[in-house]
Amino acid sequence: MAGSMTQTAHRMRCDWGPSGADAVGPGASIVAVVDVLSFTTALSVAADRGVEVFPYRWRDERAAAFAARRQAVLAVGRSQVSPDQPVSLSPSTIRAAQELQRLVLPSPNGSTIARRLAEAGSIVIGVSLRNAAAAARWTTRQLSDTAAVAVIAAGERWPDGSLRPAVEDLWGAGAYVQGLTDQGVTGVSPEAEAAAAAYRHVAVDVRAALLDCVGGRELVEAGYQQDVEVAAELDMSDVVPILSGDSFRPSQGR
Template sequence: MCPVTVFEQDGCDLRVEWGLDGVHALGPHCAVLVVVDVLVFTTTVDVALGRGARVLPLPWRDERAAAMAEALGAVLTPPGLDESYGQPGWTLRPSSLTDLPAGTLLGIASPNGATLAAAAAETGTAVLAGCLRNASAVAAAASAIAEDRPVGVIAAGERWRPERTLRPSIEDYLGAGAIAAAVTGRSAPSSEATLAAVSYRAVRDRIPALLGGSISGRELIAAGVPEDVALATDVDVSTVVPVLDNGVFTS
């Protein structure tokens, strides 16, 4: 049995935390973890599954990734967002997948969302992929799976360069807040979950402008892919619930 401390937000039935350390802290103590990487991994997963495809999340810079993808017959996308700019075919970018054929299995490696999803699976909890597009649907599924046990929401965050340390990002905080605000049946949310939900409710009518003006949004727009930001800011347009099943996100 894992020891429980304040860092696990013990005693709370809805919890929000950041990054890989958050996965390790909350995973063993929650019935379900929702990984949120709005720009762009979990948005990409939503778009892909909405097309009838599946996604294999792969750890970042793990030499086993290509072998895992090959063993499952997955199409391996270029590793990471930077490597996806200007590339033809299917990539980590959600706008590259709008014509993805049903039945495709994509292997996607990324330093944030994909890595966290793979790590979350190792904690033994149920793992969902949430974003702004499917926030209400994912929240409803998380509530149903957890019943009276805790729900954890992980804001992936981005990475400072070159150190690659965690950079908290407003798009993931608002995505986590949208899901926290929609989770039902909770009587004792943590302070972290409460603030995330309140923050989202306060600005939910300004999501496109806020994300477009964020560091991550401006980076994508400057790279010539504003359509990725537009797809990510379509709140609750999707009923897809990506569930990690034997290492693969399926709807």
């Protein structure tokens, strides 16, 4: 891939989706995956509770077998929640679940990107609006003077499978980039600075912006406004989920 596409001239890089992760992830010391509605928000809620989370690409019989081998609860689709299967990608169901210790969290976007990056040897963290400042503090403590950081806005999918950039992920990525800048990290690429600028534009009322964007409206219209409300809990979490092996485990970002 052409060097200009990898943003290697900059210490802090940002791009979209799996292909963007493949471009800017290699060579970065830490890669932050951002999928605000709802993978990394769900991940941060689970991390707050000390839950070990296994990201998984598919929600099918393979995921069920994977969960069984790890004695973990498999998150079902939002519409499939029942008394027997109470946990889904919905962060509010994770918050309400009883005696939850291990969770398999399938996601075609955030989860898939995280697994791809980890398999390539990157240190992967989950970042949402809930823990962006904490993640920036944690990242700054880990970095050497020359180490690079890559930020991946996961995005969504159009019906034909192509990437649909999701503005809420741009805001989440920007909140993290802004946090790193506030911590003194320099060398920000124009792409990363654009994300930070987008975040600064909505920072005064993130909740209103989330409720009004396409992803937020989609969830509200489907009856899941609470998930948007949880996603809007700006910097309410000090916990940073870190992908170790095949699972995310919580670390303090104070």
